[in-house]
Amino acid sequence: MKMKKLAALCLSAALLTGHALPALADVNLVPQDLSSAPVVAPETLQRLSWQPLAASQTQTIQLANSGQSLNAPHIAGSVAAFSLPANIGELTVTLSSEVANNQVFAPNVLVLDENMRPAAWFPSRYFTYQKPGVMAADRLEGVMKLMPALGQQKIYLLVFTTEQDLTQTTTLLDPAKAYAQGTGHAVPDIPDPIARHSSQGTLKLKLQTSSGSSILVGPLFGSSGPGPVTVGNTAPAAAYRTAPAAAPAPAAKAEPIMSDTESYFNQKIKQAVDSGNIDKALKLLDEAERLGSTSARQTFISSVKGKG
DSSP states (O other): HHHHHHHHHHHHHHHHHHHGOOOOOOOOOOTTTTTOOOOHHHHHHTTTTTTETTTEEEEEEEEEESSOOOOOEEEEEEEEEEEESSSOEEEEEEEEEEEEETOOOOOEEEEEEEEEEEEEEEEEGSSEEEEEOSOSSSEEEEEEEEEOOOOOEOOOOOEEEETTGGOOEEOOEEEEEEEHHHOOOOOOOOOOOOOOOSOOOOEEEEETTTOOOOOOOOOSSSSSSOEEEEEEEOOOOOOGGGOOOOOOOOOOOOOOOOHHHHHHHHHHHHHHHHHHHHHHHHHHHHHHTTTTOOHHHHHHHHHTTOOO
């Protein structure tokens, strides 16, 4: 009986505080899985205007129906296109989409490498509802950690929504409930407002690097989260590998050194070692072997050991 009461109390607490915690991102999401990502032709991507995003900078974008668009299957409305520096280490990108007038843009992010080849995809379910705070409005938000492969100068983020997203909604937290939670009062039993997904909205992107901030901007989802997603190939793709280099032609066989010349070098090596001039002896050894001597090295070793 006591266990039943305890379970009931825990369930009631969970129901009362359920809105106080941020929604959890899909823990099973694998950003490198591009099988469900929209396919955009490379020439279409190249026609977009890519807006640079600097480190430690927050950029606000107003998406309107008159903005950039893509003629690609399942992508709806305007898109936002950003270029990020790829030569400053691990990147942490926080993307927020603000709710306004009970409407919100449900973002999807396609990450492209320097050659604009898809490398990762963060669908709209990755960006979860966050209740309003002192300095933040109701929003959909997600944190992406990206590790550009070496040798790249830029990587790209394409932000868009889909036709399927536009058929869905997001449940918000009623302001009266938020106030009650913040002041410790009883949470009223009233319905929460619903925001429908729109092809327009306000996006905020913040870029930080592991070396650019003393505070780690980690996931907002209550866990350490997965490691950063590698963007770009660490080795050349098979299609781009060059043919193996041809084996070098064998060097022409050197003419044998004349015995008088070999004897001369051996004598000079002994004299240099006896006089303590090892540097000179080594130079003589190198020159003798370059000319084809087979006994100069042994002469040097014997001389150093005092057996010359």
